[in-house]
Amino acid sequence: MSKFDFSPMPDANGYFGEYGGQLIPPELKTVMDEINTAYEEIRQKPEFQQELADLFADYVGRPSPIFYARRLSEQLGGARIFLKREDLNHTGAHKINHCLGEALLAKYMGKTKVIAETGAGQHGVALATACALVGIPCEIHMGQVDIEKEHPNVVKMKILGCTLVPVTRGTATLKDAVDSAFEEYLKDPKNFIYAIGSVVGPHPFPKMVRDFQSIIGTEARQQFQQREGKLPEYVTACVGGGSNAIGMFTAFLDDENVNLVGVEPAGYGLDTDKHSATMSLGKPGEIHGMKCYVLEQEDGTPMPVHSIASGLDYPGVGPQHSYLKDLGRVQYDTATDDECLNAFMTLSRVEGIIPALESSHAVAWAIRTAPTLDKDQCILVNLSGRGDKDADYVAQKLGL
Known part of the structure; x- marks a missing residue:
């Protein structure tokens, strides 16, 4: 028996101990709760688990x-x-692991566009790949500094059909790309989904990305x-x-x-x-x-x-x-x-x-x-x- 207690992680409000949660406006909390509900629904479905398992084996x-x-x-x-x-x-x-899950979730929820940030471009390429596979539009925000450093991934994202948005504000790197993508997402959170590229952001994303990874x-x-x-x-x-x-x-x-x-x-x-x-x-x-x-x-x-x-x-x-x-x-x-x-x-x-x-x-x-x-x-x-x-x-x- 472990001396550490790891269940439940996170709790019902999305907290790991004192960390996590949903530190967001009330209207956005409603949207996040809808994503959480849809995720909990879809993950229980044997057909979803089988589809993801098949993609992991035969696609990834x-x-x-x-x-x-x-x-x-x-x-x-x-x-x-x-x-x-x-x-x-x-x-x-590793990014393809959660990108497939997020793209399938977006399709299940009837979203019209998937928005994301990327730093090194691996999340961007993986998400553009997953969106091409399930047939849903994809928009990736990337810092200008990273665009110049990671040219091969930039080209791949464009080939895969995503819309690439260069971000020149601030340090023009990952944090600024997150800010830019989040602002775009807020324009229509009902129809868009923000596919966060790591175990960060408001609940349920730290839980969801962890589960897929x-x-x-x-x-x-x-x-x-x-x-x-x-x-x-x-x-x-x-x-x-x-x-x-x-x-x-x-x-x-x-x-x-x-x-x-x-x-x-x-x-x-x-x-x-x-x-x-x-x-x-x-x-x-x-x-x-x-x-x-x-x-x-x-x-x-x-x-x-x-x-x-x-x-x-x-x-x-x-x-x-x-x-x-x-x-x-x-x-x-x-x-x-x-x-x-x-x-x-x-x-x-x-x-x-x-x-x-x-x-x-x-x-x-x-x-x-x-x-x-x-x-x-x-x-x-x-x-x-x-x-x-x-x-x-x-x-x-x-x-x-």
Whole structure:
């Protein structure tokens, strides 16, 4: 029996402990409650579960495999490193898991347009893909800075038929894209649906996205036991909003001997203002309709944040992550931009796997930690996405 009590999470009002909720205008609360009701209805339907399972198997290519990074492990010494290969999913990342669920929900509710934000473009590509599959219009808001960094994903979204809206306000990155998309959604919340790209925002999105992403950990736990005859001593994933991490961690929450580690962007360093280390340096606050840990300026507004990985530069974090931090069940650590780049190149050249810059934060933690552990211990890394989208940017950055 676990010393932690994880049920129910969230409660009926969408709170994980003191975090989460619906910090939104009353008229929007009605719409969110309708989405929650529709989600609870649809998830109980065997035909929906079967359709989603079939799409996961035949469209996404699940289950994604677990790969033993033998050469990397031998070079580092210490613990053996394993990778959960979400980068092998259709569209190249974990995002397709919840995008299929959200697109099917939008169709079930009779919505006329799906609106979303994207940072690195993985959520945008996955949602544009899912919307093309179910036949519903899709509009993606993306910061101009990220558009320039993530050109391959921008092209894919346009090919898939979505309307791409460049966002030039503020820092022109993920937080500003969220603001822009939310404003568009508010124009007609009755007919539009905002398909949030992570376990953030007002209830029910942190719950809903977690549920769709939990297949990662469910598969990984079973696969690892079958392969190694035990559970890994450490499970790690990168954390921005936190969807791939919650997707991986959920299945392991009751396994007290499994250490769960979320890795945030330290950017240029925690002693600078160029980072996105929300859990490490933030404090409880409010952002985008929820209570969670937030990086704030002195006036209480969200801090302009930085990460080399466009999908992680967000000043908030999922409310369940905030709760798990306070509970002490998950440890939150960081990796700098330099460590991330080193991990990106190391995994590419030692194992022939080019990881997303987001995922490279978790790989960096594993590279740093493995030599400090015994050889009979194992680290399971959620390799949340592939690095095709980052290849040109990294090559330019490193002068390759």
